[in-house]
Amino acid sequence: MNQVEAGRRLRWLAKEIARHNRLYHDQDAPEISDADYDALIRENAALEAEFPDLVRADSPSRQVGAAPSSALAKVTHARPMLSLENAFSAEDVHDFVRRVRRFLSLGEDETVALTAEPKIDGLSCSLRYEGGALVLAATRGDGAVGEDVTANVRTIGDVPQTLSGAPDVVEVRGEIYMSKADFAALNERQAASGGKVFANPRNAAAGSLRQKDPTITAARPLRFLMHGWGETSEPLAGTQMAAVERLRDLGFPVDPRVIRCPDAEAALAHYTRIEHERADLPFDIDGVVYKVDRLDWQERLGFVGRAPRWAIAHKFPAEKAETTLEEIEIQVGRTGKLTPVGRLTPVGVGGVIVSNVTLHNRHEIARLGLRVGDRVRIQRAGDVIPQVVENLTRDEPRPAYVFPERCPACDSEAVAEEGEVDVRCTGGLICPAQRIERLKHFVSRGAMDIDGLGEKSILEFADLGWIEKPSDIxxxxxxxxxxxxxxxxxxxxxxxLLAAIEARKDFDSARLLFGLGIRHVGIVTARDLLKCFGTIEALEAAARSETGIAELSAVEGVGPVVAEAVHDFFHEAHNREEVAALLALARPAPFVSQARETEWSGKTIVFTGSLETMSRDEAKAQAERLGARVAGSVSAKTDLVVAGPGAGSKLKKAEELGIRVVNEEEWARIVAEA
Incomplete structure (x- = not known):
């Protein structure tokens, strides 16, 4: 795969993974299997490793969860609740330990001890205690903002209401789950009473916790297991394992399979033991989580994108079953992409009945040789619809499936750009599928989050001619x-409805920018762009300037593909008119970064040369914690250059431009004093 092809594939992966994140985390309605999702994540990571210059600002490696529901009050986490990177083999785990050693510049005689614990398939929840009393419980949401579920969590017997001997402030994190036996009994009761029958324990737990009425939650058999913590007013201990034991002594339930392992080999042996016990455990798990045991090392390692550098989830292999592909349907998305969906003869896989599977694109259909009537092998890992992994009847003499050349929604021509995998409708705004999907995206929870304006209402208002573009809302x-x-x-x-629309006129600008549906601009990219430019007007001015693509590309994580998409968007007159109309009707506040406010907030720092006391990743993480932006090249907009031995052209350019230059020792003082 060349660089152009890789850029296009990364662009597709970013959008596809973001869509599945929203379905899973936000709507509790996943469309693909965990194995299918993990395969997309692995492909994205592999391409980013091979083409580091193409890493996108909206890369899945920087995404967490989905926006919180509008049905519950929102809560900003004191410390982000991030997700974990995945490992799928012993070699992946050894690679994780090697990355830790490299980041920390550890000597050969220093071992990396890990804790290992079952990865429970539930709903992440944070419990905040002040003065020993439970004052707040929140779901993870999008990692930064979750849902307030305090009243509901108070009904869960496993959750202590008060603590004795705890720090004045302690935020405990864990999983809300439902045991297999309790899940089966709940579904029996639901079926007998004509209520909703849940697909699996994870969905049942999520639906039970996110209720407006706490009495419904109280009637559901929810449990809690602790696996970590967030903000604390004092250190809990010096190691992960000691902190877990202290929290257990305070009254929090901890799984007995959580242990300390002296090295990676011991952790892998524990993984094998847990995998053998998996079927007999009282709850569903989908892997084992490893964490660096030393907390001072965790602090140094910090975070990258959506995940901590000091932890990884080692996933279990997928489960498989055989069934028949009964039909291939084509769905048209908001960008015009034609996505094939397979309708299956319902089959049980890992205790769940599945009947639908995404087939991704025409190339995936061709690779598997799929046709209606084929017998296929599917797999799943976790609680969602699986992927097709093998066509068992591809040698049977039947005609190949012909991917449509016209849009099923508007009959416009459907084409793929040169080098593109995806086929797209060329109808644009005249295509009802695209128009409606774009409007749905604009009002979605991840974007403007307008409560009460769902697909049915959008269709009704569009048919009446009341809304054709976002500003009409x-x-x-x-x-x-x-x-x-x-x-x-x-x-x-x-x-x-009108009050909900009016309330969104004061929404944050990053969500408005994301809601515009600019290709390749997810919510993370939108935040990164506005972190740099402040307002949408300033972003537009930069994009339309003579050096627009260069300015946009200089934003950390925004590569040339994203920069060109933003540049092209703002060079279209009808797009500028729509943005102007929106800004005249809405009142988005300037974007405010959640980074710590220091004298370096908003400033640009460049690291060049060799760093001797820390890795380049650690230096970058330090700068970002100060609210600064790390750039890869020196320009007139650079505020500071940190130069180590061997600094070359970047140092020379900084001196020519009169930019302040410091060495590594001076940088350490800056970090300590900020």
Whole structure:
């Protein structure tokens, strides 16, 4: 794969993985299997390793969860609740330990002890205690902002309401789950009463916890197991294992299979033991989590993108089953992409009945030789719809499947750009599937989060000609009288919708930018761009300048593909008109970074030459904790250059431009004093 092909594939992966994150975390309605999702993550990581210059600002490696539901109050986490990178083999685990050693510049005689614990398949939850009393419980949400579920969590017997001997402030984190036996009993009761029957314990736990009425949660058999912590007013201990033991002594339930391992080999042996016990455990697990045991090392290692450098999840192999591919349907997304979906003869895989599977694209269909009527082998890991891993009847003499050349929604031509895997409808705004999907994206939870404006309402208003583009949503108040006369719309529901729209006029600018649907610009990219430029107007001005692509590319993590997409978007007159209309109707606040405020906040730092007391990754992490932006090249906008031995052209350019230059020792003082 050449660089152009890799860039296109990374672009597709970023969007596809973001979509599946929203389905899984936000809607509890996953569309693909864990194994399928993990395969996409692995492919993305492999391509980023091979083409580091193409790493995107919206890379899945920097994403966490999904935006919190609008049905519950939102809570900003004192410390982000991030996800974990995955390992799928013993070699992956050894690579993880090697990365830790390299980052910390450890000597050959220093071993890396790990803790190992079962990875429970539940819903992440944070419990905050102040003065020994439980004051807040929150879901992970998108990692930065979660949902307030305090009243619901108080009904869970495993969760202590008060603590004795704890730090004044301690935030304990773990998994809310439902045991296999309790799940089976709950589904029996639900079926007998005509209620919802859940697909699996994880969905049952998530749905039970995220209730507006705590009495519903209280009637559900939820449990809690502790696996970590967030903010504390004092250190818990010097090691991960000692901290876990202290929290267990305070009354938090801890799985007995959590142990300290002196090295990677011991951790892998524990993984094998747990895998053998997996079927007999009282709850579902999908792997084993390893964490660096020394907390001072964890602090130095810090985080990268969406995950800590000091932990990794070693996933179990997928489960498999055989079934028949009954139909191939084509769905049209908001960008015009035609996605094939396989309809399967329902089959049980790992205790879950599945009937649908994404087939990704025309190349995947061709690779597997899929046709309607084929007997296929599918696999799943966890609780979601699986992937097709093998066509068992591809040698049977039947015609090959022909991917459509026209859009099923508008009959426009469907084409793939040169080198592109995906086929897209060329209908643009005239395609009803794209128009509706773009509007749905704009009001979605990850974007503007307008409560009450769902697909049904969007379709209704579009058919009436009231909304064709996002700015029309903020003009719906003009149709209040007409809407009151329509079936299903009463004064209360109309006013609630209009109030929800009005409330979003003061939304944050990153979500508005993401909601515009610019290709390759996910919510992380939007935040990175606005962290640099502050406002959408300033971003537009930069994009339209003569050096626009260069300026955008200089933003950390924004490569040339993303920069060109933003540049192209703002060079289209109709896009600028729509942005101007939105900014005239809405009032997005300038983006405010969540990084710690220091004298270096918003400044640009360049590291060059060799670093002798820390790795380049650790230096970059230090700068980002100060609120600074790390750039790869020196320009007139650079504020500081940290130069080590062997610094060359970057140091020379900094001196020519009169930019402040410090050595590694001076940089350490800056970090310590900030």
């Amino acid at each position: 903020f003009r719906l108040g003009q149709h209040r009288g007409d809407l009151l006369g329509r079936e299903g719309w009463k004064e209360k529901s109309v006013d609630a």
